[in-house]
Amino acid sequence: MKELKVTPIKDGTVIDHITPGNAVKVLRILKIPESTTSVVSVAINVIGKKGKKDIVKIENRELDPKELDKIALIAPKATINIIRDYEVVKKHKVELPDEVIGIAKCSNPTCISNAREPVQSRFQVICKDPPRIRCYYCEREPEDIADRII
Amino acid sequence: MNFKKRDVISIKDFSREEIEYILKYAKKMVPYATGEKHTDILKEKILASLFFEPSTRTRLSFESAMHRLGGRIIGFADPSGTSQKKGESLADTIRMADSYSDVIVIRHPQEGAARLAAEFAEAPVLNAGDGAGQHPTQCLLDLFTIFMEKKKIKGNNIVLLGDLKYGRTVHSLAYALALFKADLTFVSPETLKMPKEVINECREFGVEPNSTSNLEKAIKEADVLYVTRIQRERFPDAEEYNRVVGTYKVDNNLLKQAKQDLIVMHPLPRVVEIDPEVDSTPHAVYFKQAFNGVPVRMALLSLILGGKKL
Numbered sequence: 001m002k003e004l005k006v007t008p009i010k011d012g013t014v015i016d017h018i019t020p021g022n023a024v025k026v027l028r029i030l031k032i033p034e035s036t037t038s039v040v041s042v043a044i045n046v047i048g049k050k051g052k053k054d055i056v057k058i059e060n061r062e063l064d065p066k067e068l069d070k071i072a073l074i075a076p077k078a079t080i081n082i083i084r085d086y087e088v089v090k091k092h093k094v095e096l097p098d099e100v101i102g103i104a105k106c107s108n109p110t111c112i113s114n115a116r117e118p119v120q121s122r123f124q125v126i127c128k129d130p131p132r133i134r135c136y137y138c139e140r141e142p143e144d145i146a147d148r149i150i
Numbered sequence: 151m152n153f154k155k156r157d158v159i160s161i162k163d164f165s166r167e168e169i170e171y172i173l174k175y176a177k178k179m180v181p182y183a184t185g186e187k188h189t190d191i192l193k194e195k196i197l198a199s200l201f202f203e204p205s206t207r208t209r210l211s212f213e214s215a216m217h218r219l220g221g222r223i224i225g226f227a228d229p230s231g232t233s234q235k236k237g238e239s240l241a242d243t244i245r246m247a248d249s250y251s252d253v254i255v256i257r258h259p260q261e262g263a264a265r266l267a268a269e270f271a272e273a274p275v276l277n278a279g280d281g282a283g284q285h286p287t288q289c290l291l292d293l294f295t296i297f298m299e300k301k302k303i304k305g306n307n308i309v310l311l312g313d314l315k316y317g318r319t320v321h322s323l324a325y326a327l328a329l330f331k332a333d334l335t336f337v338s339p340e341t342l343k344m345p346k347e348v349i350n351e352c353r354e355f356g357v358e359p360n361s362t363s364n365l366e367k368a369i370k371e372a373d374v375l376y377v378t379r380i381q382r383e384r385f386p387d388a389e390e391y392n393r394v395v396g397t398y399k400v401d402n403n404l405l406k407q408a409k410q411d412l413i414v415m416h417p418l419p420r421v422v423e424i425d426p427e428v429d430s431t432p433h434a435v436y437f438k439q440a441f442n443g444v445p446v447r448m449a450l451l452s453l454i455l456g457g458k459k460l
């Protein structure tokens with residue numbers, strides 16, 4: 001954790017190895033700052049061992065699986081560090097499942113999943129890194145996934 | 151090979167062996183489709199024909215296919231009188247139709263509608279076209295036409311001509327032809343070229359398609375010329391449309407340079423792509439192609455509903 005340019009946190013989550021430039025998108029996915037009062041630190045273009053990366057630290061919050069899938073869609077190399085009492089108690093890489101349900105909206109305006117039907121959006125993951133997804137219903141591939149995340 | 155109770159949403163739902171099986175079975179259906187022979191292998195079966203947008207040709211050929219097999223039909227040809235207009239979801243309409251029928255045929259203006267219908271129906275669902283999406287029975291009848299006219303699909307030099315960019319049925323056809331290892335040539339205006347993904351799919355089957363804008367050159371080698379319509383609404387101005395549309399006109403003068411046994415196909419309706427003078431030449435198979443929808447749909451219905459083998 002020494003490479004961090006920002007001070008360590010007591011409890012919370014550190015999202016490391018975010019694709020450089022994508023930290024802001026991660027914040028948007030996590031609905032920060034709107035849905036939090038915790039302290040959030042962002043480091044952009046930090047020089048790490050494997051080149052540049054972004055880092056996001058959120059105090060007093062752990063992420064749910066849906067949020068992790070969303071992060072995997074825009075930062076497939078991200079690692080999630082759960083911090084309790086200044087210690088990393090859990091560290092893992094994000095991983096996209098083979099199918100993502102209810103986390104992104106189809107970019108095709110005439111796709112049935114965008115009509116008022118009792119179904120959630122559903123995408124097949126056709127490539128995990130770089131992430132590529134294809135709509136289960138209309139078979140189209142959205143170009144900018146980050147803009148499609150619900 | 152098991153077809154019983156299967157949904158038919160996309161041509162990609164079938165393997166090459168399965169498609170071959172359907173084509174061979176469709177051939178057996180031809181005398182029944184013309185009315186020369188009679189059968190009632192689907193007696194007691196009910197097909198729900200749900201056309202949320204009009205498509206007379208497809209609807210009539212499905213309905214004719216069901217009647218020729220002795221089955222019955224319920225449904226609608228146009229959604230204006232249905233509860234959909236009152237705001238009912240497609241899922242609910244499908245659940246209702248499902249309880250009244252043994253098989254559902256759906257045509258819908260939105261992409262993915264058939265896939266959604268299949269999720270809510272117990273009965274098998276056949277996609278009769280969903281918006282700009284899939285239209286697998288059209289693809290099968292196109293393959294069947296080549297199979298009947300040329301005895302095989304592999305080894306033919308097949309030219310796909312026209313709007314190759316937006317026409318998704320042409321994308322499915324290119325995929326299926328590559329699955330059969332046909333030689334493919336794509337001819338289109340520069341602005342309406344075949345998308346890269348489709349070309350990549352062909353390559354996955356070991357087929358390297360040629361792309362050109364030169365029809366005169368491509369026609370010399372062709373065994374099959376598949377013509378599609380260029381849609382006016384794709385062009386921002388009429389002048390550009392007229393220029394593009396005028397580039398490719400299939401007429402007797404062009405066909406002078408072609409092989410004698412070249413067949414000309416078109417999913418119909420045509421506008422100006424094929425001159426009516428071609429109709430009376432042996433090259434023209436597009437009306438036969440339209441008829442072929444009946445035996446192909448008969449074969450599918452029979453296989454899916456588990457009718458007695460003919």
Ligand SMILES: [Zn+2]
Binds near residue numbers: 108112137139140262
């Ligand atoms: Zn879609």
